Amino acid sequence: MTGERILMRNFDRPDSHTLAAYRATGGYAAWAKAQGMEPAAITEEVKASNLRGLGGAGFPTGTKWSFIPKGHTGPVYLVINADEGEPGTFKDRYLLERDPHALLEGMLIAARAIRAATGFVYIRGEYVEPWRRFDAAVREAYDAGYLGKGFDVVVHRGAGAYICGEETGLISSLEGKKGWPKVKPPFPAIKGAFGMPTIVNNVETISHVPHIIDRGGAWFAALGTRTQGGTRMFSVSGRVARPGVYEASVAITLRQLIDDLAGGVTGNGRLKGVVPGGSSAPILRADEIDVTMDVDGLRNAGTMAGSAGVVVMDETVSIPEALLVVARFYAHESCGQCTPCRESTGWIYKMVRRIVEGRGRKEDLDTILDVARRGAGTTICAFYDGAVGPYLSYIEKFRDEFEALIAK
Numbered sequence: 001m002t003g004e005r006i007l008m009r010n011f012d013r014p015d016s017h018t019l020a021a022y023r024a025t026g027g028y029a030a031w032a033k034a035q036g037m038e039p040a041a042i043t044e045e046v047k048a049s050n051l052r053g054l055g056g057a058g059f060p061t062g063t064k065w066s067f068i069p070k071g072h073t074g075p076v077y078l079v080i081n082a083d084e085g086e087p088g089t090f091k092d093r094y095l096l097e098r099d100p101h102a103l104l105e106g107m108l109i110a111a112r113a114i115r116a117a118t119g120f121v122y123i124r125g126e127y128v129e130p131w132r133r134f135d136a137a138v139r140e141a142y143d144a145g146y147l148g149k150g151f152d153v154v155v156h157r158g159a160g161a162y163i164c165g166e167e168t169g170l171i172s173s174l175e176g177k178k179g180w181p182k183v184k185p186p187f188p189a190i191k192g193a194f195g196m197p198t199i200v201n202n203v204e205t206i207s208h209v210p211h212i213i214d215r216g217g218a219w220f221a222a223l224g225t226r227t228q229g230g231t232r233m234f235s236v237s238g239r240v241a242r243p244g245v246y247e248a249s250v251a252i253t254l255r256q257l258i259d260d261l262a263g264g265v266t267g268n269g270r271l272k273g274v275v276p277g278g279s280s281a282p283i284l285r286a287d288e289i290d291v292t293m294d295v296d297g298l299r300n301a302g303t304m305a306g307s308a309g310v311v312v313m314d315e316t317v318s319i320p321e322a323l324l325v326v327a328r329f330y331a332h333e334s335c336g337q338c339t340p341c342r343e344s345t346g347w348i349y350k351m352v353r354r355i356v357e358g359r360g361r362k363e364d365l366d367t368i369l370d371v372a373r374r375g376a377g378t379t380i381c382a383f384y385d386g387a388v389g390p391y392l393s394y395i396e397k398f399r400d401e402f403e404a405l406i407a408k
Helices: 019-024 029-034 039-049 061-065 092-098 100-114 128-143 167-174 203-215 217-222 254-261 295-300 319-333 339-356 364-375 383-397 399-407
Strands: 077-082 118-123 152-157 198-202 231-238 244-249 271-275 309-314
Touching (some): 077 100, 077 167, 077 203, 092 128, 092 203, 100 118, 167 198, 254 309, 339 364, 339 383
Parallel strands (some): 077 118, 118 152
Antiparallel strands (some): 271 309
8 A cells, every 4th residue: 555655766865855866767857748738738637637735725736726817917926835834744844855856846847837937935944954955956956957947936934933834824924924814715826926826835746746747647646546646745753663754645544554654553552542634633533543544535534634744642642731732832823813713722722721730620621612613714714723623623532531630
């Protein structure tokens, strides 16, 4: 089920980040092929691949590209989200550090498909080494003539705000404004960066594009499930024998990922729960992990694929303490623009802390659940909806642990 490594095929080479190493393994051949294709044909190939966004939302990539207005005559922008701030997620940094030219080649192909002349790469400010490696790759690509002949790349470092991982918040920051999400519609494909049509894609998503063009959409689609093609990179951390980044088909099950790739559960060896898609994903119990890791498989299980940040907890882990960590993060990172999010994240964090410290009240759990449900779907962006996932699932699935702390 693990299959061929595609995105990580060069990772074992010490010079994998260089242009010479990338070209030695067929790099930029897909770009040469794409230059002989019509833009619409590139988009159709990506549609046929069933490539879905790998940054969180899981939206079909080719469909997203097709939303650019056909009659638009002004600038079109391509924006790459390399902000990777989701707790438990650390895959994109490996692509930026170890195979940056894959992203650049993917950007060239995507830019041809959407007719963009400028691409922006918004890199998380804390990612110093990934930025250095990618910036050096950009300079190599200019020197080699891949960039600067109809397509330019601007590298922009963020300032550490998690909200700038939301595409419209990222665009606001890119424009020099406060990183607040924007009301949709209009969606970025209609009115995005600097008021122009803009496609925002994740690093990993675009890094797949050269392989799709080189080997075909049908090949990529066959690697995955019926509704999602290909492989993806999973960030696995927590109580496992071999934490790290693993590439596998999206058809792999969560159990196979933990047992076969990550070496099984450590600690006391008995699994309690797993967060399958970064901190926003609702937690799964130990008896719920026989589920495929594609977008629809995890959605049907009541959680989400998200950014594929897999956090494994054994039976020695306190679920209330784990929720406290997550609640603290969301209270700190709320941008404050929307009242339900600004107020609820702060108060829920305080209530969870009170419970963990042994000062909880009987009504606290129902109050948290009620507040979380009432705020869902009422804000400009999906930040608060993401916070609601752990609020509800941790308490509903492990309520006895919370009640035990309140009873003391």
